[in-house]
Amino acid sequence: MRKIIIDTNVLVSALLASHYDSATVQVVKLMLKGNALPVITDRIISEYEEVLRRRKFGFPPEESVSVLIEEIKRKAIEAEPIQTDIRLPDEKDLPFLEAVLSSDDYVLITGNTKHFPFHEWIMTAREFLDSEIAASP
Numbered sequence: 840m841r842k843i844i845i846d847t848n849v850l851v852s853a854l855l856a857s858h859y860d861s862a863t864v865q866v867v868k869l870m871l872k873g874n875a876l877p878v879i880t881d882r883i884i885s886e887y888e889e890v891l892r893r894r895k896f897g898f899p900p901e902e903s904v905s906v907l908i909e910e911i912k913r914k915a916i917e918a919e920p921i922q923t924d925i926r927l928p929d930e931k932d933l934p935f936l937e938a939v940l941s942s943d944d945y946v947l948i949t950g951n952t953k954h955f956p957f958h959e960w961i962m963t964a965r966e967f968l969d970s971e972i973a974a975s976p
Contacts, residue, residue: 846949
C-alpha cells in the first residue's frame with residue numbers, strides 16, 4: 840500500500856471538484872477506502888485545518904471539513920519530519936517537503952510540483968494515479 844502525503848491544495852481541489860472522477864477526487868477516495876495510507880505531521884494537520892476552514896471556500900466546517908480531517912487522522916501514520924534548509928517559493932509547503940524527505944516510502948501528491956525541488960516522489964494527483972496503474976499487475 841502506498842504511503843501518501845496529500846498537499847492541502849489537493850484536498851481543496853477534491854472538495855471543489857464538480858466531477859467525481861477528477862484525479863484529486865480519485866486520490867482522496869483511494870485514501871478513504873484504505874487503498875493508500877495517509878502520512879501526516881502535526882504541522883500538516885494544522886495546515887489542513889486552517890486552509891479548509893477559510894470562508895472563501897465555503898466548506899461546511901462540521902459536515903465536511905471536520906469529518907475529512909478526523910478520517911485522515913484516524914487512518915494516518917505519523918512521519919518524523921526531516922529538518923531541511925531548502926528554501927521554497929512558499930514556506931507553507933515546507934512541512935510537506937520535510938515529511939516526504941523523511942522516508943523513501945512516501946509520496947507527496949501536490950498540485951504545485953513547481954514549488955518543490957525535483958524529487959521522484961513528488962507528483963501531481965494524475966501522475967500518482969498513472970504510476971499506480973503502471974505498477975498494477
